[in-house]
Amino acid sequence: MSVEQTLVLLKPDTVARRLCGEILSRFERKGLNVVKLQMFGITPELARIHYAEHVGKPFYPDLEKYITSGSVIAIVLEGDEAISVVRKMIGATNGITAEAGTIRGDFSMSNRQNLVHASDNNVSAKREIELFFPEKNTQ
Numbered sequence: 389m390s391v392e393q394t395l396v397l398l399k400p401d402t403v404a405r406r407l408c409g410e411i412l413s414r415f416e417r418k419g420l421n422v423v424k425l426q427m428f429g430i431t432p433e434l435a436r437i438h439y440a441e442h443v444g445k446p447f448y449p450d451l452e453k454y455i456t457s458g459s460v461i462a463i464v465l466e467g468d469e470a471i472s473v474v475r476k477m478i479g480a481t482n483g484i485t486a487e488a489g490t491i492r493g494d495f496s497m498s499n500r501q502n503l504v505h506a507s508d509n510n511v512s513a514k515r516e517i518e519l520f521f522p523e524k525n526t527q
């Protein structure tokens with residue numbers, strides 16, 4: 389068992405639907421610690437870096453439109469096995485097929501407007517945390 393950090397984005401539909409508190413409280417009640425949190429407006433340039441693996445896919449233009457359509461809240465969560473724990477809690481990509489009891493299963497009916505993003509492995513967690521919360525160079 390190892391303590392991990394993972395990046396979660398509460399996407400524009402979460403902010404617009406006023407579900408930030410509901411979703412953040414699920415993570416807190418589970419026992420995960422919030423170690424960083426900030427509201428951002430994602431630019432198309434940042435979207436293309438964050439979603440680099442999806443650029444070029446047929447759904448990417450609509451994904452970029454969606455993720456840049458309003459504010460997001462970026463959160464770093466920490467805890468034992470946090471990456472897989474959070475992925476389990478958010479559920480499958482498509483809200484229609486996501487299990488009831490997961491965040492997407494309970495609150496989304498869409499495979500694009502699915503409320504949350506969470507890092508899917510160690511490498512992407514490190515990359516995504518650094519992208520949204522770059523270490524300040526103190527020299």
Ligand code: CMP
Pocket residue numbers: 442447451481499500501502504505506
């Ligand atoms: P996320 O977990 O943030 O990772 C990529 C995002 O692209 C995903 O959530 C959805 O918002 C979106 N997405 C993934 N697959 C599709 C799809 N087939 N059609 C539309 N949007 C998608």
